[in-house]
Amino acid sequence: MFITWIAKIVAALNSNIRPRQIAAAVALALLLALIPKANLLWVTLFVITFFLKINQAVELTFLALFDLIALFLDPLLHLLGYAVLTLPLLHDLFTALYNVPILYFFKFYNTVVMGGLIAGIVLFVPVYLLARRGINIYRDKIREKIAHSKLVKGFLKNPLVMAIKNTFGKAYNFYANLR
Template sequence: MIAFIAKLLTALNANSRPGEIAAALACGCVLALIPGGNLLWVVLFILFFLLKLHAATMLVTTALLKPLAHLADPLLHKTGLFILSRLSLQPLFVKAATLPILPFTHFNDTVVMGSLIWSIILWLPLFLLGRLLVKGYRSRLAPKIAESKVVKAFQKIPLIKKIGSAMKKTSEAWGYFAS
């Protein structure tokens, strides 16, 4: 977990595109909101790793928000119940339940359906908020942190200098910060 947090902080301070970090933040929120243990969560998890996202940001966001997701269950249940009880959608849900793999997504669970609906609704606002946060951090907060006495003192420690130098050489060799 510490390695993922370090990668997140590195990405925030590097030349990574804010959109990649913001998309990872939004996708991490989606994974946190959707209950685990079903095919829907697994498919989304794999799909998000195939997209150009900052994986560490997504994993840290998921890990931090997953314990809090149960607080949204009453809203998710009501939303899912509303969708699943629509008479006009009943033929679709009956047909979906007879398909070979789709029932493993637990789409007929009110909390899963509600979380899917809310994930679709919230993804774009979370993405836009993430972009604003990354840009705001880089323009306002990062320079202040870099100039703080604590950081400057920390950077003077010989071991920290060696680790920083090694990380910089490694990232240059692998093109980690390449845009």
């Protein structure tokens, strides 16, 4: 499973996919990871990502990764959310939103949800830019070096890796054709 995820990321990095698609996938994965899942806000954001031209494989992989990190960030997110939700300036706004029937299910009034949303939005742009920059650096400078390194060449010549590569390649092509 983990190898599949890594393979997916490697494939995305090494294909002619726009860096911003991958960067957006990473940034959205962070946003989705920071927001607890049992609410309509998360479901809505998650569903929206399915209609965006982002790399879903990267998104899901980083979502799983960020989820682990978010577990430890929840207390901080709670503090952040609590600070925002109890701001007197925003009290009337939140009261109005609270009484809008459908928004109730977004659970924006939960401190961790609000904290995750705020943190996710704030971190979205830097993470996006950082990821894009990282992808560009990788593609321009690192990718060639890795591809031509003896270690990789030797690794790729391993029969097992060859078999995996072929299988994954077929699956990837099938997935790409579907898209």
